[in-house]
Amino acid sequence: MSEAKRLHPAAIIFNLIKTIREFLFAIILGFITFRDESLLYFILILAGLVVIFITSSVLTWYRYTYRVEDDELRIEYGVFIRKKRYISKNRIQSIDLTSGVIHRIFKLTKVQIETAGSGTDAEASLSAVKLAEGEALRQELKSRSLESAGDDEFADETAETSNPSSTIRFKRLFLAGTTSGSIGVIMALAATAFSQVEQFIPEQFYESSVQWLIGLGIIIIAVMTIVGLLLLWLFGIAGTIIKYGNFTITGNEHELFITRGLLEKKQVTIPLKRIQAVGIQESIIRQPLGFVTVYAEVAGGSMRKGEDFSSILFPIMKRDEVEDFLQTFLPAYAGLQRELRPLPKRARKFYIMRSSILFLLATVAVGIFFPSFIWAPLVLLAGSVFLGWLRHKDGGFRVQGRRLTIRHRLFSRNTIMIFHKRIQAFEEKQHKVQKLQRLETMRLSIVGTMGAGTHFTMKDLEESHTDELSDWYSHRSQ
Amino acid sequence: MRQPPINRIAPDAIKAWKISAAIAEGMLWLITIALFVVAFIFEFSYWFGAVAVLISGMTTLFFVFLLPKLRWRRWRYEVFEQEIYIQHGILIVSRTLVPMIRVQHVDTKQGPILKKYNLASVEISTAATTHEIPALLEEDASELRDRISALARVDEDDV
Numbered sequence: 001m002s003e004a005k006r007l008h009p010a011a012i013i014f015n016l017i018k019t020i021r022e023f024l025f026a027i028i029l030g031f032i033t034f035r036d037e038s039l040l041y042f043i044l045i046l047a048g049l050v051v052i053f054i055t056s057s058v059l060t061w062y063r064y065t066y067r068v069e070d071d072e073l074r075i076e077y078g079v080f081i082r083k084k085r086y087i088s089k090n091r092i093q094s095i096d097l098t099s100g101v102i103h104r105i106f107k108l109t110k111v112q113i114e115t116a117g118s119g120t121d122a123e124a125s126l127s128a129v130k131l132a133e134g135e136a137l138r139q140e141l142k143s144r145s146l147e148s149a150g151d152d153e154f155a156d157e158t159a160e161t162s163n164p165s166s167t168i169r170f171k172r173l174f175l176a177g178t179t180s181g182s183i184g185v186i187m188a189l190a191a192t193a194f195s196q197v198e199q200f201i202p203e204q205f206y207e208s209s210v211q212w213l214i215g216l217g218i219i220i221i222a223v224m225t226i227v228g229l230l231l232l233w234l235f236g237i238a239g240t241i242i243k244y245g246n247f248t249i250t251g252n253e254h255e256l257f258i259t260r261g262l263l264e265k266k267q268v269t270i271p272l273k274r275i276q277a278v279g280i281q282e283s284i285i286r287q288p289l290g291f292v293t294v295y296a297e298v299a300g301g302s303m304r305k306g307e308d309f310s311s312i313l314f315p316i317m318k319r320d321e322v323e324d325f326l327q328t329f330l331p332a333y334a335g336l337q338r339e340l341r342p343l344p345k346r347a348r349k350f351y352i353m354r355s356s357i358l359f360l361l362a363t364v365a366v367g368i369f370f371p372s373f374i375w376a377p378l379v380l381l382a383g384s385v386f387l388g389w390l391r392h393k394d395g396g397f398r399v400q401g402r403r404l405t406i407r408h409r410l411f412s413r414n415t416i417m418i419f420h421k422r423i424q425a426f427e428e429k430q431h432k433v434q435k436l437q438r439l440e441t442m443r444l445s446i447v448g449t450m451g452a453g454t455h456f457t458m459k460d461l462e463e464s465h466t467d468e469l470s471d472w473y474s475h476r477s478q
Numbered sequence: 479m480r481q482p483p484i485n486r487i488a489p490d491a492i493k494a495w496k497i498s499a500a501i502a503e504g505m506l507w508l509i510t511i512a513l514f515v516v517a518f519i520f521e522f523s524y525w526f527g528a529v530a531v532l533i534s535g536m537t538t539l540f541f542v543f544l545l546p547k548l549r550w551r552r553w554r555y556e557v558f559e560q561e562i563y564i565q566h567g568i569l570i571v572s573r574t575l576v577p578m579i580r581v582q583h584v585d586t587k588q589g590p591i592l593k594k595y596n597l598a599s600v601e602i603s604t605a606a607t608t609h610e611i612p613a614l615l616e617e618d619a620s621e622l623r624d625r626i627s628a629l630a631r632v633d634e635d636d637v
Contacts, residue, residue, distance in 0.1 A: 299605075425604040429567070429575040446605040453606025467480055475560035475577045 004065040004076070010106050011064070015057035023049070066126060068140050073113065075124055089125055091115045092256075094269040095138045099131070101263055109134040109265075113141070138241040144469030164328045168247040168315060176244065176316040177237030179285045183447060244315045255311070270311060273298045276422045276446045276454070278313075278333045280322060283412040290319045294326075297454055299447040333417050337405050340396030346437055347460035348392045354459075355379060387411075397465070399472055406444075408458055416456060422446050424432040424453065426473040428466045440466040482573070483556035483563045490531060490595040491553075491613030495546035497591050503538045510534050555611050556621065559629060564609055580604045581630035584623045588616070602626065 032040040045290065064077040069087045076082065096112045103109055111126040111134045129137065168176075180181065245262030256270045277297040286292065294313045317325060326334040343351075363377040394409045402420040407413065429442040434440060439460040448454035461469075510530040517524050545568070554565040562576040582605055588598040598619035599612040614622065 040581055267596075424580045424604040425576045427572055427611070429570050429572040431570040435571075445604070447605040453604075470480060470573075470575060474575055475579070476558055 004067045004115055005133075006065055007061060008106065008108055008128045008130060009061065010102070010108055012057045012061045013102065014127045016059050018298045019053050019057060023053075030220060068137070073124065073141060083381060085124060087115065088115065089141055091388065092141055093271060093274065095141060096269060096322055097134050097138065097267040099265040103128065103463060104263075104265065107131050111137060128159070162420070163250050163252050165248060165250040166314070166325070168244060172316050173244060173247070174237065175240055175289075175291070177240035178233075179289065179291065179316075180236050180240050240315075244312075247315055249329060258311075258313070268311070270296065270298055272330070275330075276448075277416050277418040278326070278330060279414050279416040280336075281414050282319075283411050286316070287413060292314050292319050292322060293317075294322060297426060297446060332419075333403075335400065336415075337398045337400065337452070340398045340405065340407055341465065343395040344439065344462045347395075347439055348389065350433075350437075350439070350460050351392035351395075352385055352388035355391060356384040362449050395460075397458065397461070397469070399469070404444075404469075404472075406456060406458060418444065418446060418456075422474065423473060426470060428470055430463075434460065438463040442469060480573075482565050483554040485555050485557075487550065487553050487555070487613050488595075488615045488618070489550070489609065490597055490615075492546045492550045494591050494595050494597055495549065497594075499541045499546065500530055500538075501579055503534065503542055506530075506534045506537065534554050551636055553612070557626060557629075558602055562609070562626065564611065574609060576602060576604060576607075577624070578629045581626060584626045584630070586619045601628075 019450045026262055026372045027049075030042060030045075041130070043424060059079045060077070063079055063082075064075070066073065066075045068074070073087045073089070075085045075087075075090075077085075092113055092115060094114045096114070097109045098112065099109045106128075107130065109131045111129060113124040113126075115123045126137075128135075161420045242262045244260055246265075247260040248258070250259075256272065258266075258268045258270065260266055260268075275296045276299050279295050279297065281293045281295060283293075293315055294317065296311050296313050298311050313329070323334065323336050326336065359377060359381040363374070363381050366377045367374050391409045394407055394413050397404065397406045399405075403417060404420070404423075405415065405417050423444050423446060424447045427445075429441040429443065430439070437460075440463050442458045442461055445453045446456075446457045481557065510527065513530050514524070514527040515530055516522060517527055548568050549566075552566055558565045560578055562578070562581075563575070564574045566572055568618070582603050584603070585601040586598045587601060592598060592613060594614045597613045597614075598615060598616050599610055600619050600622050601607045611622070
């Protein structure tokens with residue numbers, strides 16, 4: 001692959017879309033300004049602009065070439081100013097292939113190449129190449145010993161590979177959709193709506209027929225609200241299915257490949273050595289059903305719009321399947337510990353106080369000013385006390401050799417496994433009340449996305465435990 | 479908690495902090511005076527001014543005369559061959575361990591107030607966090623910077 005190649009002509013469309021999007025605001029502004037007097041001139045200018053846009057898109061496409069030479073990806077581009085960008089194979093961290101809807105019509109893909117830099121955009125992005133070509137390019141750029149690694153499942157899904165692979169089943173995907181985050185909000189809203197309706201209906205029925213009609217109106221509104229919420233929920237399910245449809249993870253000893261998406265097909269590569277921590281999330285709805293999400297905190301690279309901060313390694317699985325999953329894909333993180341060292345009992349009151357203090361104040365305030373509505377903050381208060389109790393119960397940690405497991409809950413319960421060498425800094429904090437109770441707060445920092453750190457805080461640990469942990473972390477004691 | 483670090487920061491830090499706090503308080507006093515002027519011109523109630531005097535006075539007492547000393551008393555650091563150990567915080571005491579092999583770069587910084595007392599701060603950055611040791615003697619700060627950067631040069635396989 002030493003001869004210079006152009007992108008697929010469909011790239012012209014993408015160039016055009018991009019330019020138009022950049023100028024859209026100016027065009028709309030122009031239209032509003034010139035709407036009355038000089039609409040004709042405006043249309044003429046617009047037509048001129050369109051011609052310029054198309055020409056520049058074609059020229060941009062024509063001037064954009066890429067080739068692989070001397071172990072480098074060499075891209076040359078620019079219409080007036082010629083630019084050359086050479087990226088050495090060894091510096092390439094990951095190569096992602098994304099196929100949007102337009103791409104899939106022409107059997108194309110977008111190739112994004114990332115190096116370790118911390119910019120917001122990918123280092124190089126080939127907006128449209130043939131799918132097979134993208135595959136070949138990826139194979140070609142995959143340097144070192146990874147060459148032989150069979151990773152052509154993107155092009156040929158039936159290809160037999162020796163690498164372990166796991167695909168989400170539709171039933172599970174559907175379940176993931178039904179239990180996704182939006183359902184909690186919807187349920188809360190529905191509960192509130194119901195209680196409101198119940199408050200109104202009896203009064204309305206006792207009064208005259210006109211009132212009765214209004215009551216009917218309220219019922220209609222209520223029904224419509226419920227239907228609306230149901231629709232939202234269905235959209236949530238559909239969204240999850242579209243986003244995670246055909247979710248497949250494949251691994252070898254250096255990287256994980258993730259393919260997902262029903263409409264926009266996405267393939268992401270995660271080099272194992274960039275994984276900073278592996279987490280298991282049990283949301284408050286999924287936990288009783290025994291389902292979890294497995295994710296990884298991946299360092300650096302670019303963060304595209306709409307991407308989650310951490311990478312989902314598998315959207316949903318049974319709790320007891322996790323161990324097998326880790327054994328297969330991330331053997332270093334296998335050996336899940338359920339028995340963690342808990343938080344001390346005396347920390348419970350602080351946890352409950354922290355989570356409920358706001359609602360306690362709200363209850364007092366409502367009790368004084370609107371005593372008839374006291375039930376609303378009371379329910380919230382009870383909920384928050386329970387949440388605080390759960391947070392305390394679920395908190396814990398365990399050290400196994402060079403690996404630390406911590407578990408904490410905000411709403412979802414997260415179990416996170418971090419290796420000693422991934423922790424960038426360790427901090428223990430203690431305020432006056434904690435000092436009296438011999439409790440301490442611990443804070444760990446690991447590398448996060450875009451050069452910013454990700455921090456994990458565990459509040460109110462036993463003082464002697466944080467001392468143990470800081471001895472474990474200290475590089476002096478080795 | 480374990481043993482605190484042994485090194486204190488320069489005693490002149492108290493003076494430097496007092497000056498910067500005094501500047502901020504000066505702004506507050508200006509506002510207070512402005513309130514009185516406005517009250518005088520527009521025949522406003524002097525109550526607002528009185529409250530402002532009270533607030534300014536109390537914050538001045540606290541931030542200029544009390545806090546710097548307390549802060550200085552708590553601030554400790556120690557640089558080992560393998561890691562940096564920092565303690566700070568008045569109400570919430572925080573102790574941080576930063577391993578040398580995680581240090582990405584070290585800076586020294588000096589503003590006009592610190593310069594007046596020949597002080598400088600050292601800022602230590604890892605890939606995820608930044609830590610500052612404020613107000614060391616200039617020589618100490620540059621010596622510390624060089625030492626940390628030399629110790630941090632030990633490389634490890636990856637991030």
